[in-house]
Amino acid sequence: MSKLMSDLSVSAVVAGFIAVLIGFASSVAIVFQAADAVGASEAMKISWIMALGLGMGATCFFLSWWYKAPVITAWSTPGAALLATSLTQASYAEAIGVFIFAGGLALALGLSGLFDKLMRWIPLPIACAMLVGVLFNFGVAIFTSMQTNLLMVSVMFAGYLIAKKLMPRYAIVFVLIIGLMMTVFASDADFSGIPLELGQFYWVTPEWNMSLILGVGIPLFIVTLTSQNIPGVAVMRSSAYDVPVSNLLSWTGGATVLLAPLGGFAFNLAAITAAICSGPESHPDEKKRYIAGMSAGIFYWLAGIAGATLVGVFAVFPKEMIAALAGIALLGTIGANLKSAFDDDSLREPALVTFLTTVSGVSFFGVASAFWGICFGVLVLVVQRMEWHK
Structure with a gap:
């Protein structure tokens, strides 16, 4: 406890808060679309938010504490988008069966240890290039965002530049305060419709439809692995956190299996929000950034408990504020990974191909561009290192 208190910092706690704020505000609408696709009632939707908050909170808090690294987990936003379009003919109970199956695949892959071995085969510059493409x-x-809300975003960015010069450790804290104040005092801000209530869990026993399990469960597993878990590992590697990633995959897969009947459809490693907690804005000392992960866990718990209220609060924040806050918080991470990706002359072209493929957003066979960026980058590297005999 004494070490925990000595490592505690305002900047790390705020980094955890920003991670949760951006995670919820940027994609909770997609989660509700997925819930609508399977005919979830309002009570069921609230249970989804509570289960997701509980799962992300527990995994963030305890994994960050155990590994002393900012381990940030999230729900699968691409997975939710997939579910919103693929489960329209499924019953709610059959959807739960799909969630459990996909989580079980992640758990099995993590327990096998293969995920950790796979990620260690990928050169760091290629992993960093893929991460830059994602961010x-x-x-x-x-x-x-300045095109639609010039005043707010310009003031936030100017505040960042000034704070970065005068008090760099608290620059993102200052930007957050500016954004919140401008939102609260905006003429069109309306907080009157926010419900003040606690939700309840809603348990549904799964049903097993093999066509859905194979047709949706396997794509859900693949999409979550390629678009969330692989970039999430790249975040930790780029920040020099040597955490056994197969173990992390086991925990997130296990959390999905346990919480799916309550609405926890898919847990995975985060990428964007993890980058916020892993960067120097969180804390200058990388050994103390685990506090950001633990803080994110606490805020996720609070978000889950007050699910309906929190969703209403997030709905008030302008999308430009959320976009600007995320981008400013990630500037340091983007710059550091750009340097790592292109610093080595021998790996510059494979890294460039990885970056261009990832940022293009291409998707083949339903698999995200982050995965194909890694594949094409490694392919270029293999061809470069082949010995050609005449």
């Missing part, structure tokens, strides 16, 4: 549009969003 690139968040950095660009700082400036595209």
Whole structure:
């Protein structure tokens, strides 16, 4: 406990809060679309938020504490998008069976140890290039958001530049305060419709439909692995956290299996929000950034307990504020990974191909561009290192 208190910092706690804020505000609508696709009632939707908050909170808090690294988990946003379009003919109980199956595959892959071995075969510059490709549009969003809300985003960005010069450790804290104040005092801000209530869990026993399990469960597993877990590992590797990633995959897969009947459809390693907690803005000392992961866990718990209220609060925040906050918080991570990706002359071209493929957003066979970026980058590297005999 004494070490925990000595490592505690305002910047790390705020990094955890921002991670939760951005995670919920940027994609909770997609989760509700997935719930609507399987005919979930309002009580069921609230149970989804509570189960997701409980699962992400527990995995963030305890894994960060155990490994002394900012281990950030999240729900699968691409997975939710997949479910919203693929489960329209499924019953709610059959959907639960799909969630459990996909979580079981992740658990099995983690227990096998193969995921950790696979990720260690990928050169760090290629992993960093893939991560930059994933984060690139968040950095660009700082400036595209100015087109629709010039005043708010410009003031937030100017505040960041000033704070970075005068008090760099608290620059993101300052930006968050500016964004919140401008939202609260905006003329069109309406907090009157926010419900003040606690939700309840809603248990549904799964049913097993083999066509859905194979047709949706396997794609859900693949999409979550390629678009969330692999970039999540890249975040930790780029920040020099040597955590056994197969163990992390086992825990997130296990959490999915346990909480799926309550609405926890898919847990995985986070990428964007993890980058916020793993960067220097969280804490200058990388050994103390685990506090950001533990803080995110606590905020996830609070979000789950007050699910209906929190969703209402997040709905008030302008999308430009969320986009600008995410982009500004990720600037340091984007810059550091750009340097790591292209610093080695011998790996520059494979890294460039990885970055371009990832940022393009291409998807083949329903598999996300992050996976194909790694594949094409490694392919270029293999061809470069082949010995050609005449």
